[in-house]
Amino acid sequence: VRRLALALVHYPVLDREGELVTTAITNLDVHDMARTARTYGASDFFVVHPVAAQRLLAQRIKDHWTLGSGKRRIPDRAIALELVRVVESLDEAFAALGGRTGPDAIEVWTTAASVRGGAITTYADARGCLADSREGPPVLLLFGTGWGLSPELVANADVRLEPIVGRRATAYNHLSVRAACAITFDRLLG
């Protein structure tokens, strides 16, 4: 099957005013997204943060649950958190999977709560691209914290997934990144 990894991006992301910012690590993001990733068969969960102290925090969360007392208390959690790879930048995540250029170039797919320019891919089409019978380069699925991924990341993506909208259309569309990640994986691989 085609390799599918995900990245939780803390920089570059937007704040409420649309400014580029760096957000803080949220403990439950790491747990929930690792559990979702493991449930749906993702290969790697990159936690991307440019600040060393924040990377240390993420690494300590991982180590507590995969090596420390957390593992003894809830062994299931270790299986999920083993997917976590703490990296300084998206470039580091790209390189770990094969790079953005050259013969092994990966595809980068973005998720967003609203249409942000560039062609949009439906979940049905994206799901087809990940069918067991289909081959292709590894896919790295990006999730933005704060108010979403930077416009540059979205513009440079190979695939921009459509926003998640419910059938009972409401004006409200503010899912947590933890919920959006779960829904995205279920739509792609559920």
Place this chain on the structure above:
Amino acid sequence: VRRLALALVHYPVLDREGELVTTAITNLDVHDMARTARTYGASDFFVVHPVAAQRLLAQRIKDHWTLGSGKRRIPDRAIALELVRVVESLDEAFAALGGRTGPDAIEVWTTAASVRGGAITTYADARGCLADSREGPPVLLLFGTGWGLSPELVANADVRLEPIVGRRATAYNHLSVRAACAITFDRLLG
């Protein structure tokens, strides 16, 4: 459209050893599930806890975001958290929607990570029951904290939804309740 509410149950739920326990309120459960509920058009989000001090905590979370300084900082969050109704027991939630017996009796639907006895309803069938063209009594969808809803709650439900399983079947099936709630709503109303 048919009314759909949800309840986050802190008692009666199971612990890892299968014993009946009461779990603690988790702040991000309240936020994430309220945001998911609002996005998909749910009518009410009952936070069920038998301990008064824990209900007070849940009510303070709601009030902070719907009345207090949280509302000024992130107005969108108020729209979600307005759905929260803090109750002492599931009976109180049942009564608020029309009761479990009589002409206005509601339906209770349960979610679970594994098949736990009793007939199972597929998501496709359940989705059909919530189609805009279908009429029916209100539905209360139950989500268990800890290691899941008590066997008695599951046994007495009108509908037991099938467990959530990914297409790339993995042995791992430990989604957070926040993620399971998001996926369930997307499957029913996405």
